[in-house]
Amino acid sequence: MDTVSWKKFTLLRFFILFLPAIIVPQSRAEITSHPSQKELSSRSLTQTFYCIATQELKRQNIPGAAYTIVQGKHILALETYGHLDINRTKKVTPHTIFRLASVSKPFAAxxxxxxxxxxxxxxxxxxxxxxxxxxxxxxxxxxxxxxxxxxxxxxxxxxxxxxxxxxxxxxxxxxxxxxxxxxxxxxxxxxxxxxxxxxxxxxxxxxxxxxKPYDELLQTQIFTPLAMTDASVGFNAFQQTTNAAQPHILRIINPATAKVGRTQPHYDWRRVPVRHDFYRVAPAAGINASISDMAKWLIANLGYAPEILSPTLLTQLTQPRISTAKDLRRKYWRQHLTAADYGYGWRLYQFEGIKLVYHSGWVAGFRADIAYAPELDLGFAMLINAESNIINKLSASFWQLAINVSQSQGDDPLISACRGSLKQ
Structure with missing residues (x-):
């Protein structure tokens, strides 16, 4: 989608979201009822992050992406962006599978x-x-x-x-x-x-x-009970699906070929073959899943599938076991983190005073991020089919925004920035 089309789409989305509240006649009951503060906060969070995410994904020309936001047992947002590959033949859908890479580790734990x-x-x-x-x-x-x-x-x-x-x-x-x-x-x-x-x-x-084989154990004890219908394990399973995002790496551009007057970095992605190497360490990096699957996984980890993931199990997984002080220097995160540890299969961060249960994944041509905050009863996951660090920036931005919205900080700079872009 070119720049002009994207601006039109953004404006159209704005009017779809807000114009009905202005011009549609309301019944007396509708007029006298008001959305709760929680509903308003959720709406502000999802709309503002949509603005932030789509702008950043477009700026880096990311081929394809998907993210979800859940609160409690409800999916607040499930958004897709772009295409399965740079040729733009098929769009990413809620059931497109991506490689999870190291986001596989919490499943093994x-x-x-x-x-x-x-x-x-x-x-x-x-x-x-x-x-x-x-x-x-x-x-x-x-x-x-x-x-x-x-x-x-x-x-x-x-x-x-x-x-x-x-x-x-x-x-x-x-x-x-x-x-x-x-x-x-x-x-x-x-x-x-x-x-x-x-x-x-x-x-x-x-x-x-x-x-039993490892993939069968995951299927029978986690994927099927949680209705993670797109999830699978291994190279062959990935290759057999027709709705799989394809991996991309950044092409090195010869400076002599750059356009004169270019003021922004140019991101040129090249599709590469799916590599088999890290599939051979399945507990560490072998799972494939869709963003729909990740929404269900988040809801379960927030405690809303106790018959599958018991409260005792969730507590065991998320107790700090070893300090990971190096994580305190992570780009985009370091200004927010005050403590970093590892539990069983999960990273544990103190992010602006809120406990985050987190993991990231990176394997040739794919990135993945997932986290949930028990105190906020909130979860977020993002999958992209490009080796871009933009996912770290977006994850940190999401949690900064989520905490500020939860604390009713309406003047958050992220919110103001996106409102400004919608008016342009």
């Missing part, structure tokens, strides 16, 4: 806690109990790494151990045996080191205690 609470395993079990060939360089050091250390990235090993071997197409058994060359950088439970390969060792654990 949830599934693991389900088995622990059912007595199928103990979080204190050493990983070597299930993988006897797993070893570290110091004798017996591997026996000290327990399941809860995997869930909280507190194994004591260097961050992202052997992730590079995934792109080199190493067999997972071979990669696992490579750990015998590693020495811990701290005792388990004493330092944070983010992992993908090590985190994926939850898969054989879960498959052993339940005697």
């Amino acid at each position: 949830t599934l693991t806690l389900m088995q622990a609470n059912a007595g199928k395993l103990s979080l204190s079990d050493p990983i070597s109990q299930y993988l006897p060939h797993f070893a570290l360089a110091p004798p017996h050091a591997a026996n000290k790494i327990q399941l809860h250390h995997l869930l909280s990235h507190s194994s004591g090993l260097m961050p992202n151990a052997y992730d590079n071997l995934l792109s080199e197409n190493w067999d997972m058994t071979k990669i696992t045996r490579r750990f015998a060359k590693l020495s811990p950088i701290c005792p388990p439970g004493q330092c944070y080191g983010y992992q993908n390969v090590l985190y994926s060792m939850l898969q054989p654990v879960l498959e052993q205690v339940q005697s």
Whole structure:
């Protein structure tokens, strides 16, 4: 959509939202009834964020995106933007699937806690109990790494151990045996080191205690009970759908070809093949899902599916386990964060004094963000099919806006900026 068309669309949306309240005759009951403060706040939040998001996505020429906002057990907004790929042949829909990348980790943690609470395993079990060939360089050091250390990235090993071997197409058994060359950088439970390969060792654990494949466990214990009808696991499942967003990376532009007088950065995206590498660590990065699925997942994590995700389980997942102080320096977030930790499969932030349960995901050509605030009974998720850091900016903007709206700060600069753009 070109600039002129987009402005017309934005103005049309404004009149659709607000003109009926001005010109449509109302009954006496309608005239005397007024929307609640909560309804007004929700409307302000969804309308303002729509303005912010669409402007930023257009500015960076993002091929396709989708986001959802939920409050309690209600979906306040479910918006889609753009197309499955840069060729613009098919539009993104509420059921378009994206790769979740590391947003897969909370699902693996949830599934693991389900088995622990059912007595199928103990979080204190050493990983070597299930993988006897797993070893570290110091004798017996591997026996000290327990399941809860995997869930909280507190194994004591260097961050992202052997992730590079995934792109080199190493067999997972071979990669696992490579750990015998590693020495811990701290005792388990004493330092944070983010992992993908090590985190994926939850898969054989879960498959052993339940005697079922990992994807089937997710399907039967999470996806189907929550009616996440688009969700799946793995490369083949992604390739088999006809409604899948395709990955894009930023094309490097030769400065000599830039248009004379250009004052804004030019974002030129190139479609790339879907890569298989991180699908091989399914608990860490193997889930595909739509924005409709993410809305249901958020509602469940807010506590509105207690028969599936019990209050006890949700509390266990979201207790701080290890400090992640480096997150306090995240671009777009650092001015808002006062504390950062990792629980089981979730990052835990103090954002402007509000607890956020959060995770992000990044894999070749895709980005994903999800968070919920129990205190506000509010959740947000966004999926895009481009490797753009705009998703970090938009997520931080959403939570800044949500907190300000919840505190009735009507003069929020984000609200004022978008109202100004609507008048232009």
